[in-house]
Amino acid sequence: MSYNRFVALGDSMTEGMSDEIYEGKYRGWADRVAEVMSANWIQFTYANLAVRGKLVGQVVNEQIPVAKNFVQGKSTLVSFHAGANDVIRPKYDPARTISTYNFGVDELVRSGATLMLFCVLEDSGATTRAAKVWKERFKEFNENVRRRAAAVDAILFDPNNDEFWRDPRFIHEDRLHLNHEGHRRVAQAVLSKFDLPHDQDWRKPLPKAAPITLAEKLQIDLNWFGKYAIPWMGRRLRGRSSGDGRSAKYPSPAPFSGKGS
Secondary structure, three states: OOOOOOEEEEEEHHOOOOOOOEEEEEEEHHHHHHHHHHOOOOOOOEOOOOOOOOOOHHHHHHHHHHOOOOOEEEEEEEEEEHHHHOOOOOOOHHHHHHHHHHHHHHHHHHHEEEEEEEEOOOOOOOOOHHHHHHHHHHHHHHHHHHHHHHOOOOOEEEEHHOOHHHHHHHOOOOOEEEEEHHHHHHHHHHHHHHOOOOOOOOOOOOOOOOOOHHHHHHHHHHHHHHHHHHHHHHHHHHHHOOOOOOOOOEEEEOOOOOOEE
16 A cells, blocks of 8 residues: 655654754654655655654654644554653653553544554663663563554554664664664665565674774773763753754655655
């Protein structure tokens, strides 16, 4: 089935951090998908309402009401990827987060759109205490996503079915967001679900990584702490978010060409 509109909702993952920057905006998997959809589907339009740092409640309250105005029945595809920012917070409330997520899904189902949902990678391969905590939290969160996707007949993207996603080289140096290759791979995986042109080797693992010395690893860790960890902690102390004051990069449906490569 083809669609004449794609509306992307969510946080930094869907905004496109930290892919390459094109015309002042992060490109991201959703833009990459929209580029191919635009080239293959008639009278196609695209909107991306995602904003970095948003919690699931903010996506539900701020983005879904806007998106519902853009829905033209099943021919409109809406992607909903939210909740990861809630899960990694120290004061994570699973019952509240999952309830809010489910409410958002129900609202989108009632809009009449075709819905696409996403699980989060549970096991990144990291062995830190935080990684272990997040793994258990995301496991519970994903189980709900899978149940809801099945219940409402949504298209589901689940990276936990493919081992290659655990390669840290798909992650930006900030250790949180996808990098250029990560976003490209997600885009290819999504395109494959719609039988659109895509890289047939999107599941192919990267070549074996070159080893690094202990000194090199220490320098990488120090650089990460100064460039990313300290600013993140500063925002938390001030009650700020990376998305404060930011607006959607493509706030209403329009013809889309993007970078196209």
